[in-house]
Amino acid sequence: MPLDSFAATRTNELASAEPCAIVIFGATGDLTQRKLLPAIYNLKREGLLHENTVVIGFARRPKTDEQFRAEMLDGVSRFSRSKPVDATVWEKVAAKLFYHQSTFEDPAGFESVAKRLAEFDQKFQTEGRRMYYLSTSPSEFSPIIKNLGDAGLGNIDPFNAKAWRRVIVEKPFGRDRKTACDLNQEISRVFDESQVYRIDHYLGKQTVQNMLVFRFANGIFEPIWNRNHVDHVQITVGETLGVEARGGYYDTAGALRDMIQNHLMQLLALTAMEPPVGLDATSIRDEKVKVLRCIQALTPAEVGQRTIRGQYLAGKFGGKDVKGYRQEEKVAPDSQTETFAAVKLFIHNWRWNGVPFYLRSGKRMPKQGSEICIHFKPAPGVLFNSSGREVVNNVLVLRVQPHEGISLLINAKTPGNVTRIAPAHMDFDYDLAFGSYSPEAYERLLLDAILGDSTLFIRNDEVETAWRIIDSIETAWTKGTPPLAFYAPGTWGPTEGGTLMERENRHWDALIDTSARELAIDADY
Ligand code: BG6
Numbered sequence: 001m002p003l004d005s006f007a008a009t010r011t012n013e014l015a016s017a018e019p020c021a022i023v024i025f026g027a028t029g030d031l032t033q034r035k036l037l038p039a040i041y042n043l044k045r046e047g048l049l050h051e052n053t054v055v056i057g058f059a060r061r062p063k064t065d066e067q068f069r070a071e072m073l074d075g076v077s078r079f080s081r082s083k084p085v086d087a088t089v090w091e092k093v094a095a096k097l098f099y100h101q102s103t104f105e106d107p108a109g110f111e112s113v114a115k116r117l118a119e120f121d122q123k124f125q126t127e128g129r130r131m132y133y134l135s136t137s138p139s140e141f142s143p144i145i146k147n148l149g150d151a152g153l154g155n156i157d158p159f160n161a162k163a164w165r166r167v168i169v170e171k172p173f174g175r176d177r178k179t180a181c182d183l184n185q186e187i188s189r190v191f192d193e194s195q196v197y198r199i200d201h202y203l204g205k206q207t208v209q210n211m212l213v214f215r216f217a218n219g220i221f222e223p224i225w226n227r228n229h230v231d232h233v234q235i236t237v238g239e240t241l242g243v244e245a246r247g248g249y250y251d252t253a254g255a256l257r258d259m260i261q262n263h264l265m266q267l268l269a270l271t272a273m274e275p276p277v278g279l280d281a282t283s284i285r286d287e288k289v290k291v292l293r294c295i296q297a298l299t300p301a302e303v304g305q306r307t308i309r310g311q312y313l314a315g316k317f318g319g320k321d322v323k324g325y326r327q328e329e330k331v332a333p334d335s336q337t338e339t340f341a342a343v344k345l346f347i348h349n350w351r352w353n354g355v356p357f358y359l360r361s362g363k364r365m366p367k368q369g370s371e372i373c374i375h376f377k378p379a380p381g382v383l384f385n386s387s388g389r390e391v392v393n394n395v396l397v398l399r400v401q402p403h404e405g406i407s408l409l410i411n412a413k414t415p416g417n418v419t420r421i422a423p424a425h426m427d428f429d430y431d432l433a434f435g436s437y438s439p440e441a442y443e444r445l446l447l448d449a450i451l452g453d454s455t456l457f458i459r460n461d462e463v464e465t466a467w468r469i470i471d472s473i474e475t476a477w478t479k480g481t482p483p484l485a486f487y488a489p490g491t492w493g494p495t496e497g498g499t500l501m502e503r504e505n506r507h508w509d510a511l512i513d514t515s516a517r518e519l520a521i522d523a524d525y
Helices: 003-015 030-045 065-079 087-095 107-124 138-150 177-190 206-216 244-253 255-272 281-293 300-306 430-434 441-451 460-478 496-502 512-518
Strands: 021-025 054-059 097-101 130-134 165-169 196-198 230-238 307-312 315-317 320-322 340-346 356-362 369-376 395-401 405-413 420-429 485-487
Touching: 021 030, 021 107, 030 054, 030 065, 030 087, 030 441, 054 107, 065 087, 065 097, 087 097, 097 107, 107 138, 130 138, 138 165, 138 177, 165 441, 177 460, 196 460, 206 255, 206 395, 230 255, 244 255, 255 281, 255 340, 255 356, 255 369, 255 460, 281 460, 300 307, 300 340, 300 460, 307 356, 307 460, 307 496, 340 496, 356 496, 420 430
Parallel strands: 021 054, 021 130, 054 097, 130 165, 165 196, 230 356, 307 485
Antiparallel strands: 230 369, 307 340, 315 320, 340 356, 369 395, 395 405, 405 420
């Protein structure tokens, strides 16, 4: 579908968004307050949700509707991107916001929620349209899915196509390939794949979506987007925070499972995929899966050479004393869990064969930010390299966050009578170009799921394929290859991380937009 007709279709869809009931399982958790209710509030504020959309928080703790509304208002006041809260809009949200108390294992709780949903169908004309949002700990996914099925809440009415049932599943989706396949199978007993929306909130970020536009709506990049012109690709997601209050979960996951398996693999797939045959969900996801399938599982020896795992120590960060990972709440004092992971992967296809993709992500890094850096091969060194110092290679930086934008590192002559060459950035900044409006990832994803557009969600084969690669690394890591290394807070991971690059005469970009400006070279001719 061409982009303009895609936009037109989307506008028509928005105009016709019908009322539905959204049931959030695990509604007393952090995600609901921080992300989901602020997203629902902002969608309502912008007129993108139907007036009659109903939200039901389903969780264990006893609570009245009023208490739940007050807590959610508190969350929206603190975390909404638009502030202060517009009382009129909130009144509208609150009028359709309810609480349902039950454990996730109790069939009676699902039967009673089914009754409530049927009442809402009459009262608010939701007519059987249901969105189930699984925002619980992953161990609860199975009982919820089973109970939804047993209560008849997953079935689609064959005589009423408008009464759709969809389920959004939060990450982590499994902890290895086997558990992901098992979960896929359990879900498939109740829901058809077309009803399943596996979330990766990175796909809801504006700049991530712009990657498709950037690559396929501009003719000049595709001809050089391959092994003939690209030297290597770096994908960095750095976070300055530690694990905060999430030690219980994080200690069972680590950076590889928490970030690389999903967010960084998605960024890699979008960077490397072939042009899709259309902009529909199947075409785009087919191309992403093809990229992941072309990445071979690593042998134990390759894991030793091509991966680094690190854990942050206690130390000074931002002028304050911060705890080491092992001292964090709910973390084992001898934990082997990595808070930093770096891997070098190859995509064995015609476009990318031999081009390394370096992925790294860590907590307590010096800077917060996510970037994809495409490093191009050097210009022939026949004119400007005579002084013995090299001009820099061109680097295209896709800044996912913050300061969303794109910049191209080029060599330029500095002003003056002497020919000096310095690297300079040609910069495109989203805020400057289009204003600072930037909806939160969860707004876009919730809206897409309501509209039945699964393009920005992960398909079953995609998640399983990504796990296959991660499993090969985890298997060697659990056997101690390579050993866990340690790093001081505020550094780019253990010094061993550099060896991944230095061995090959490359270096990591320290989120390149600020670092490369200092380089300057002289050249005589
Ligand atoms: C989540 C991870 O998926 O992504 C967190 O579980 C991480 O550990 C977060 O902090 C990062 O997301 P963002 O949008 O802040 O880059």
